[in-house]
Amino acid sequence: MSQASVGHEGHAEHEGHADGHGHGSAEHAKYPFLAHHFETPAQQFDSAKLGMWLFLATEVLFFGALFVAYAVLRSRFPEVFSYGSHYLDTVMGGINTCVLILSSLTMALGVYFAQRGKRIALLICLWLTMAGAAGFLVIKYFEYSHKIHENLVWGPGFYIPPHNAIGEAESVALAHAPTPAPAAVAAPLNSAPSAVPMIGAHPTVDASVVKPASMGPLGLGAGVVNHASAVTHDIIPDQLPSAHLEDTKMPPNTHLFFAIYYAMTGLHGFHVIVGMVVIGMLIYRATRGDFGPNYFTPVDLVGLYWHIVDLVWIFLFPLFYLIH
């Protein structure tokens, strides 16, 4: 492998260079940033780079698994995805894509200026990148809060109209009654077998929407189905924050689109936040004047990280926002 990597960059192979001028200590005296177990700055830089790339590989697989979940869900429910996609705001998504691309550009420029030893230019670039990240998050915040207001969320909540759609009292009751938080975890399977096809049904007949006739005697049944509904009925679909509940074309399982949407964009958003933290650290160090043509590895590595965050978004954008 290392034979193959004899660089066009002209790095002597580290096996080779050590006989040439193998005295690490001389190099160490010259380059204070050189750690004791490396022989040359090139070796240190290459190691750091390879380490970062391996880390990026783990990031790719980390996101990759979610992409797999996405692909599986989409292949199972294509109609859910093309339907759900229309609830996402292409304009906001598009703007965000551009914001990330531009912040990637400033980051790449930052690396360039760090390599050239231009401290002020580097700082400007880092601040711009930071601003891009913040801008991205702000837009994302508006998107999320809009969705949540429209009740486009994951899980059972997707089917519960938000508070202001119905009377205050009912809404409170509703929000707490059917799936209180802890029980939502433990209970769903136990409490809802009626939605599972009844025994004896032929396998191809789906009974999930057919309620079994209540088998209980008088006295039972009244409480089973909650009738807080009359209110929701009168609301005009377009003005209803959770318009999807009134949409006759909504396919079953639409909540899954939002589940995977929040999972993936949420994880991505988290990476943006981490990116802001590390860029912040770079800004601190750059202000202190740590970087120059000899030593800019941290800038380079954070740059790689930031680009991979951009790269993930490049895939997320068409996969969620741009489904025909």
Next chain:
Amino acid sequence: MTTIVTPRPELLDTSATTDNYLTFTRGFRSWALTLDHKRIGVMYMSAVLASFFVGGVFALLLRTELLTPGRTIVSADTYNQFFTLHGAIMVFLVIIPSIPAALGNFVLPIMLGAKDVAFPKLNLFSFYLWVGGALFTLYSLAAGGFDTGWTFYTPYSTTTTTGGVIPVLTGVFILGFSSIFTGLNFIVTVHKLRPPGMTWFRMPLFLWALYATAIIQVLATPVLAITVCLLIVERTMNIGIFNPSMGGDPVLYQHFFWFYSHPAVYIMIVPAMGIISEIISVHAHRQIFGYRFIAFSSIAIAMFSFIVWGHHMFVSGQSGLMNTIFSLISFSVAIPSAVKTFNWTMTLYKGTISLTAPMMYGLSFIFLFTIGGLTGIHLATLNTDVHLHDTYFVVAHFHYVMMGSALIGMIGGLHHWWPKMTGRMYNEKAAIIACIIIFVGFNITFFTQFMLGSQGMPRRYYDYLPEFQIYHVISTIGAYIMACGFFLCAACFVQSLLGGKKAPANPWGGRSLEWQCTSPPPHDNFSAPPTVGNCYDFSMLRWDEKEQGYVVDKELEAVAIAAEARGHS
């Protein structure tokens, strides 16, 4: 039997007493904040052994409960927590970090001739991640335990009412990152820190094995991390991707889990195989047979391991087509394993075999791995797996490979490098007796489980049919015997620490670089750059009457080096 030994005197560096990595600096802080890979390795080793003890105690409790059908000592719920904890501790806390993080950390840079791993701080960070993960696992006990099985299958794991599920998932997540960073560190170290002369094909096979393992760690573990994240989100927020009552798919969870956990079983075995390659050749004083085949077979196992995960899901509802594909590919992993097994055996041929304690573990490994691996064939075959899946046959299979092979390999490696790590010898006779007890106890415990399983006894069973009792009793007795063996083994180590004979630099006549530095090694590993030669060339050893062992003969060494130089030019 008593071929304990000393090497050529000039390597018995007297300065060892004044400067070695153990005494280099002192005090708690100097250990807690150390960046020295050797110290980190030692800390890992102690932590892993402690976890092994805990996991072993759970195993004994399990076995005791299974002495009789119905209740013996605990209730069904407690039993379920026991085997879950046993499995989770043994897998995530013991066997995955044991060889790469504990032994690998200590040995890899020295074997390679480097001063340290590429990222010492990251290395220490990995260790603390391990500690954090272990603490979370412990905390999960306080939070109510967890009874999901080590596989965390949904929807059981998302609906069970035991309170420790989220803490342990967090723990697994953290442990995953610990493992990732170790792997990352090793790959970079092997790529970038090889000293002059250390070409890829001069690397000892243990390094190849660690390298292959690291590839798996880096590429597979992130998937586990995201999977447990999704489980946590599923439990706390009912997101529904794996939850059938929200339209999700539990089988998808299994795909995710095994995408990691199948490669994970090779994270356990591949480094152990590396250790065995070292042990067999060093203690048989014989050039390893088929170096390149063994080296490449490690890489091949690493690569194949990614595409066979579905063999754990033959009856899980996975489609027939995928079952077929996965079954076919599963067999492919058997080939590199076969290559290794036969090559080790051939290495014994025309060797000069010293039956030292490490060698005894090495031979046990070959014996047990052959059984464990071959029974993998029953499981990889589609129609027999339908019968055997989730029975004790599988339990027996994976104990043969995880405990009988991976863990035995680890203990063997520990015996092999113990003099190097601590600078002390242990009582070899006692160590060999311990090995034999463990070996016998192991086979009594787990061979019966093959019969149990093929007779139809399902695993994870608290209660069982009376006709199975006889097997269970035998198995439990075996487990007690094995425990005695481990206690004896531990006692040997303790005795060695307290009053063991001082170890020479090269007690076994090994040729790889770690035997060139003193025992224990100095802080910087090598005062002068080591000379890299063929680490499997033992022709320069000669019997030393005084030391009752093999030592390196200067003249013979010069001859060998000259010969090699000729061969290479």
Next chain:
Amino acid sequence: MTQSHSNTAHADHPLVGHLVPVSTLLATASALLVLTVITVAVRYIDIGEFNLWVAIGIAVVKAGLVASFFMHLRWDRPFNLLVFIGCMLFVVLMMAFCVLDTSQYRSTQYTGNPPVAQETLDANAPGAPVARFKPGLNP
């Protein structure tokens, strides 16, 4: 480009690594922006199945641009490229297997809304259309 043997780094040349000219970076960014516009535009043309593949194709091209120029892969050590491509391949592999499998067993899965969703729906919007949605959407 600087050789690692050289003892001092000149002002213009880093001691290690590759210096990518500003013009290249700007060109890359412009290309990315243009491609973004294209991918949005394509959404409004109905080409059936192909919409997905076109979108992914464009995304792959963009990813390639980012990786080779912003991330310097074009000048980096080949092994780093191998790492990057390799891990992508593993994702693709996992995806292929999982999608293949789920598509195979799809016919055995219940259709319609899953239990909890249906229950919530019944409880909160009993007249809601989804409940009326015909089951058996997936064959």
Next chain:
Amino acid sequence: MLSTLTSIFIATASVQTAPPVATPADFWLPIGASVQAHNVDLMFNIINYICYFFFVVILAMMVWFVIKYRAKPGTRIRTDGMTHHAVLELSWSVIPLLICIAIFFFGFTGYVDLITPPKNSFDVNVTAFKWGWQFKYPNGAQSDNLVVPSNRPVRLVMRSNDVLHCCFIPAFRVKKDIVPGRYSTLWFQCDIPTGIEEKNGYHLFCTEYCGTGHSNMNRRVMVLPQAEFDEWLVKQAQWLDEIPDDELYFKAGPKIYARCQQCHSLDGTVGLGPSWQGVWTRLTTPGGARFSDGKSYSDIIGLGKEYATPEDYIRDSIYNPGKHLVATYGNVMPTFKGQLNDRAVDSVIGMMKHLDEFDVKGAWTKTLPPAAAKTETKSEQK
């Protein structure tokens, strides 16, 4: 495309062998009583012999070399061993590879037989739940143990109400996970009738871990000749209806209770659910906070309240167990809606009212008046 591919596979592979008789139990395997068992056992044994062979070869080489080349003090290092041998190494890669491909192929064809039910199979609907099974037959009959006709392929169409379960019948060499949210199928054909005696039946286990009662989800499979089976089926469909109302609680009650006993004791032992001991007194005496939300029985039972009578309350607790949780107990009980009909629930309620007539195992301790005893002998049901 893929499905055609699979069907081609299946077509080429299902070379169905003539139904053999049972394979006897041996050292490794239990009795094989289904038509598929023969193939599986054959495969198992072939692999076994291959394993024995390789194991013995490796062990023999190992032991021999260790003995032969053991170093005695003073032995000179041997240097005449070869370092590699391409032909040898290739051969022990290629030969195992060929063997593996062969094993794969036969395993695969056997597997295709295992998963492809013949067209004329008899269908039984199976529901698995924590922690029990319900088998429902085409005529509406239900049973707790599986009863099937012999000499006829039987297909189980399985569903789960809660978590993963797995149906495993060792004697038939069949196994299949039951995944909630979908139908799993499994088929077998057994030609060796067992009679209706439960103790003679083949074992059926749950082999996918499903919690506390996982190891008690084992039931029996009884195989009856077709005529006997048909008769059983008809009776089974009606057994509850045949019992007069006033005898329901002691004739049907204990049988139904068998499914509750996992969690509810009769002697006051705390289980996963409240003990039935004294339940009727509790329900009918006013006061006392009984529910986790602080309410007491008398808050919800009574005229004009949520439940008019205690019977209504019990019935709803069986159908909607999570609605009111008795204090200190978790929401763990599955619903029995669709599994227990009115009469079944009535019999349970009746049993609760007359608990003093039952022992702690749920067996009725009184004896029938002579007249009633006659009907009892007739309907011996499971």
